Amino acid sequence: MARTQEQRKAATRAGLLDAAADQFARKGFHAVSTDAVAEAANRTTGALYAHFGSKEGLLFALVDDYRDATADAVTASVPDPGDLDGIIAAAWDHIIAASHAPGSPWLLLEMELWLHGARNDRIGRQLAERYAHVRGDLADGLTAWAHAHDTKLVAPAPELATRALSFLLGAALQHRLDAASVTAGEVIDAVHLLVTEPRRHP
Amino acid sequence: MARTQEQRKAATRAGLLDAAADQFARKGFHAVSTDAVAEAANRTTGALYAHFGSKEGLLFALVDDYRDATADAVTASVPDPGDLDGIIAAAWDHIIAASHAPGSPWLLLEMELWLHGARNDRIGRQLAERYAHVRGDLADGLTAWAHAHDTKLVAPAPELATRALSFLLGAALQHRLDAASVTAGEVIDAVHLLVTEPRRHP
DNA sequence: CCACATAGATAATCGGTGCTATATTTCTGG
């Protein structure tokens, strides 16, 4: 096990952040003890405090990492930009399902962090950047799609991106509480409607 | 002060619930102590525990009350069913602004409770009912509007209600982190688009 | 190999918090 110090450090840091993400998502920041996070990462609070200084520092680091890491995860998971409905369906799947690790409560962490962002300026700014980044990627995807299909977008791409993201988020919230209340088909229809030229004439 | 016991009790209960709603919204359930809630209501933890038995009991009661109280607040706040854009604008204002008490973090409480609902079956069911109720009211409003204007809705009213609610929620989330990222006009346009027959000129 | 530096583990402190047992105030029925 001749790991370099740097590797060791990075591994613990990553492990702690992963554990924190998981626990914070499942139980909420304040309901999770530093011991619980450390134990889940097979480390101790000593390591945690050496890395992050405080429990809040752990949260800040998590938000930072989170912003950089998952920013383009949604858009990257999209298969190919051929079929718009396919893209929407993939995005929807990605949001409501755990995406990466099965059972990982993605949406829960998203909302947990959103709440902290709404209550803490520093976190709020980080998240705002993150959302802006996601919208940017989405907007790029839309313009690329429109270009590839020789279609004109009904509104500026950034606005359409905001539209799509808004709808997907809100639908996911409702879906989580009552899966029957929102079907994938309805989501696809609605986002399609928000983004494309109306097919019918007045 | 010859208040009857019943009045006293009811007032205390209401005061505690109000204080809990406010504090939970601002800081989060686990970050708020029972003492803090009691003090904010000018009572003591003795009264709190006599009424709700436990801190979690207070949360349950809050969710219950919340469901019944604010269910039709959104739809009731709508001025008159004449102008659809006006209705949407009012709903949007209601969601992003504090609605009732100025400065009351409505959306924060909404999301705080949503998180607890996603983590706790009992709360989740309550909230699911609440959301269903809101959608129901919204759907009724839409059918009434369509009827009054002799228009046909593009899809079944319940689906349109889900659409509108989805978009409004998701837009509110983004708006809270970055007010500039979502404008009222964009919201109105989008919801309009989701609900009405496509038309090229106003 | 060996001193040093760095990463991580241990264990104790200390304030805070949920909750309970008991006292006190406030109403009600006679």
Added chain:
DNA sequence: CCAGAAATATAGCACCGATTATCTATGTGG
């Protein structure tokens, strides 16, 4: 008015959890 009941207050306990010194292990440069 006055018991008894109901609503709320008071005080304190038992525990937990964030933080911090301090100690041990692990890699590193000479």
